[in-house]
Amino acid sequence: MxxxxxxxxxxxxxxxxxxxxxxxxxxxxxxxxxxxxxxxxxxxxxxxxxxxxxxxxxxxADYVGRPSPLYFAERLTRETGGAQIWLKREDLNHTGAHxxxxxxxxxxxxxxxxxxxxxxxxxxxxxxxxxxxxxxxxxxxxxxxxxxxxxxxxxxxxxxxxxxxxxxxxxxxxxxxxxxxxxxxxxxxxxxxxxxxxxxxxxxxxxxxxxxxRDFQSVIGRETRRQALEKTGKLPDALVACVGGGSNAIGMFYPFLGDENVEMYGVEAGGLGIETGQHAAPLCAGRPGVLHGNRTYLMEDENGQIAGTHSVSAGLDYPGVGPEHAWLKDIGRAHYVSVTDNEALDGFRMLTRVEGIMPALETAHAVAYGVKKAAEMDKDQMLVINISGRGDKDIHTIAQLDGIEI
Amino acid sequence: MSRIEGVMKALKEQNRKALIPYITAGDPHPDVTVDLMHTLVQAGADIIELGVPFSDPMADGPVIQLACERSLKHGTSLRQVIGMVKEFRKQDDKTPVVLMGYLNPMEAMGYEAFAEAAADAGVDGVLTVDLPPEEADDVAPVFTKRKLDAIFLLAPTTIDQRVRAIAEHSSGYVYYVSFKGVTGAAKINVDEVAEKVAHIHEMTALPVGVGFGIRDAETAAAVGRVSDGVIVGSVLVDTIARNQADTEELKRALTDLLHPMREALDSLAS
Missing domain, CATH: 3.40.50.1100 (Rossmann fold)
Structure with a gap:
């Protein structure tokens, strides 16, 4: 709990x-x-x-097109065979992301x-x-x-x-x-x-x-909370969002922080695998330090020099993370996990194929973990993945990985 | 009395201005830093600001960024920099040394461990670019305990109330950043600096050193006229960059730069 x-x-x-x-x-x-x-x-x-x-x-409302829908991913839920998976569609915002x-x-x-x-x-x-x-x-x-x-x-x-x-x-x-x-x-x-x-x-x-x-992004969580109550009559059991600096995640989490039964999972970029050191997961594998004006978890070497990071997604390729996440980790209110480049790419392909929604590679990290988590949960439970951005910008990267020139 | 305080007091009595050169430790190579420090003293330095290299020097322009990269290529650590000061002290126990850098390497080493090692090695002061006094609650007492002077920055944007508060947290001297910008930019306005430093002098008894934008004897003299000392960084570091291959040549070039500044500053006294 x-x-x-x-x-x-x-x-x-x-x-x-x-x-x-x-x-x-x-x-x-x-x-x-x-x-x-x-x-x-x-x-x-x-x-x-x-x-x-x-x-x-x-x-x-008028320029961004809010509220963004909270969408029940029926087919993804069926394929996963666990909790109901809902998607908060920040990818539908004007400019394609939160x-x-x-x-x-x-x-x-x-x-x-x-x-x-x-x-x-x-x-x-x-x-x-x-x-x-x-x-x-x-x-x-x-x-x-x-x-x-x-x-x-x-x-x-x-x-x-x-x-x-x-x-x-x-x-x-x-x-x-x-x-x-x-x-x-x-x-x-x-x-x-x-x-x-x-x-x-x-x-x-x-x-x-x-x-x-955080205040400006909290509209994501406020809407999700209201929409979940309207559509299902209850709050979600789990929230999942990717974490680079952590703005879409905190926007989703913050309005739920007082709801003790809502579990939260921030998904960092595991890159080639945490054990390889080639990743961008300071909350999972870093330690506290000071960079860019704040004290937070960082990826650094033993001398306090900031370490190079790796992620297939440029938006998560950052050695630090928002300080509120660092705090939420320490007090145990939110859980921070990581998925690898390859798992994220699988997540991208799965959501694209099963729901016709192409997520950004950043978002694909949340999708990959969300699907994994949902599979462990009961069928009457509800999990929300924040679809923080759409994947059009990543088509070149995906094609390149597939060995296709476009 | 701290070594910095002593030097500043002696200069003031002679109506002279402090010449404070900055170099990045470990640039171009950790083996030559101590040698370069002695060269700076021979060329007229009163205090040395020794830069601790950092991977992300946010307040620095390209010249010092590259110096950090050159130094870090050799893996220069904060412990090694402290070791350089210890080595320097074998021949020079008069010239104060101030370590200048960013907070994270110090935080990684641990404040207690850092302060103890630095004080033992003969470091006199610490200037942490990204540590305003508001965030120094944990660090300041550790420095005080080891008799390390805490040197803080003042900027053109610092309001009076903060100048007073910062000065209260400072010892040795305060470092006035001459313009809104990064190190190495050339946009110093001496009249503005004069006005601001005079105003700072009304608010604190501490000596005021001025840095950023001092490139030659002329700017050194102009700024020296209105302050208690000048800090010279990027122009020296740029000289190091251009003379990496030949240490003897490099020492000559640094001397050729610094010596005229010394003379120009001393000519103000007469």
């Missing part, structure tokens, strides 16, 4: 300094402190501002703060596309930082961003993936701190980002 978290405990987190237990906080160079404190102050005000909330809700929930919210904040220049980091390119999209809509200058390796493997999304008017900066430093993109975004921010708003794409980074991204 899960840990009981009261409303009181939940509303007290993060604390005034952005800590979730031992995790989170604000570990940045001094130049950024004032901006972060201003952002925190403004956000906490706007959070309770009916005008801001109404605008956010309207955009989610990322846009957050970029809408942060772009609104940027407008309220009068910032005209937007920067963002991206791994798979979904957050970059979602940021470029809202910038196009609001007429804001947009710069997206993306690791050079990811620019290669996600060329479709790079082109989408360019069509949307964004400048894509290929980051050549370090491992040339998401963590390096975040480093360069931070460097750009320090250099343009007066006129620039940094839209972070996940629940990591310095306070208040883990808080505000």
């Amino acid at each position: 899960s840990v009981k978290l009261t409303e009181e405990m939940l509303s007290a987190l993060p604390d005034a300094r952005g800590h979730f237990g031992a995790y989170g906080g604000r570990f940045v160079s001094e130049t950024l402190m004032d901006s972060l404190m201003t952002l925190e102050k403004e956000y906490l005000q706007m959070k309770n501002d009916p005008e801001f909330q109404a605008k956010f809700d309207k955009d989610l 990322k846009v929930n957050n970029t809408i919210g942060q772009a609104l904040l940027a407008s309220f703060l009068g910032k005209k220049r937007i920067i963002a980091e991206t791994g798979a390119g979904q957050h970059g596309v979602a940021t470029a999209t809202v910038c196009a809509r609001l007429g804001l200058e947009c710069h997206v930082f993306m690791g050079a390796e990811d620019v290669q493997r996600q060329s479709l999304n790079v082109y989408r961003m360019k069509l949307l008017g964004a400048q894509v900066h290929a980051v050549q430093s370090g491992t040339r993936t998401l963590k390096d993109a975040m480093n360069d975004a931070m460097r750009d921010w320090v250099s343009h701190v007066d006129d620039t708003f940094y839209i972070i794409g996940t629940v990591a980074g310095p306070h208040p980002y883990p808080l505000l991204v």
Whole structure:
């Protein structure tokens, strides 16, 4: 049985300094402190501002197309032979992933703060596309930082961003993936701190980002909770979501944290297998440290240098994770597991073939674990997989793995 | 009195300004770092900031990023860097050494273990770029216990209330970051720096060192005129990058850079 978290405990987190237990906080160079404190102050005000909330809700409805459906995957359930599998269809959002929930919210904040220049980091390119999209809509200058390796493997999304008017900066430093993109975004921010708003794409980074991204993404879990009650008269028994930085997972989990009977599973990228070291699963195989402005579980060597990561999915290829997940792991409220590249690819193929839904490779990790978990559960139980994004962007990767040129 | 405090006090009495060069430990090779540190002292350094390489130096521009990569290629660890200071101290027990870097290598080593080893080796101060005083509750007492000076950054964006709070947590000196940007960018505005440093002096008795954007004798003198010391980093590290192959040549090049800065700073005293 899960840990009981009261409303009181939940509303007290993060604390005034952005800590979730031992995790989170604000570990940045001094130049950024004032901006972060201003952002925190403004956000906490706007959070309770009916005008801001109404605008956010309207955009989610009319521009993103929310609520996204909670879909009963009947055939997948039959094939699996266990719990009823339901899919939260974030892939049906405008731009094809959950990322846009957050970029809408942060772009609104940027407008309220009068910032005209937007920067963002991206791994798979979904957050970059979602940021470029809202910038196009609001007429804001947009710069997206993306690791050079990811620019290669996600060329479709790079082109989408360019069509949307964004400048894509290929980051050549370090491992040339998401963590390096975040480093360069931070460097750009320090250099343009007066006129620039940094839209972070996940629940990591310095306070208040883990808080505000979680709040904006929580619409996923709030809808799921309501829809589950409407459609089945009860709450789900288990929630499953993939975890890179962890924004879709926290968005799904957060509104259920007080429901002690709802089990939660965050699925990390097991890459070639945890035992090989070639993975991106800090919660499963890392240890606490400090990177990108927060204390959290990291993949690092014995000297505290950040380790290289591997995942077939660019969006999970990150050595850290949101601090709230680190806390949820330590207190035992959520479980964190991993699936390998190959299992994720099987998950991709299964959902595509059985339900006609092509998930993103990130999401395919959640699918793979969700199916495995459902098989162990009773038929009258209910498991929800968060389908955080659609797989169009990954077709090239899949084809390449199949040895097909397209 | 700490070694840093002593040096700063002596300089002040002579109406001189501190010259504080930065190099990344282990760049271009761990074997030459101690030698380079002695070279810096001979060329006029009052204090040395020795960079601890980190895989993800978020506040640094490309020059120091590459220095970190060169150093880490040899597997330079924080323990080894402390070992370099110990080696340096065999010949030099006067020049203060400040370790400058990011929090995670220190956290991985353990704060107690780090502080003990660093103090034993003769490290005088620690500047952690991504550790604002708000997050230093656990770390600060450990440093104090080992008599390590905690040096914090001040920035153009730091409001007065924070300047006072940060100064209260600091000892040795405070490091004023001259512009909004990463290390190695060339956008220093001396008039703005002068105004800000004068204002900081009103709020703290600690010496104010200014870093970021100091490239030559001219900028060193201009900034030295309005502060208590100048910190010179990227231009030295860039020189190391361009002279990796020949250590003797490298030492000459570093001296050629630093010596004119020393002279320019000392000419301010007369």
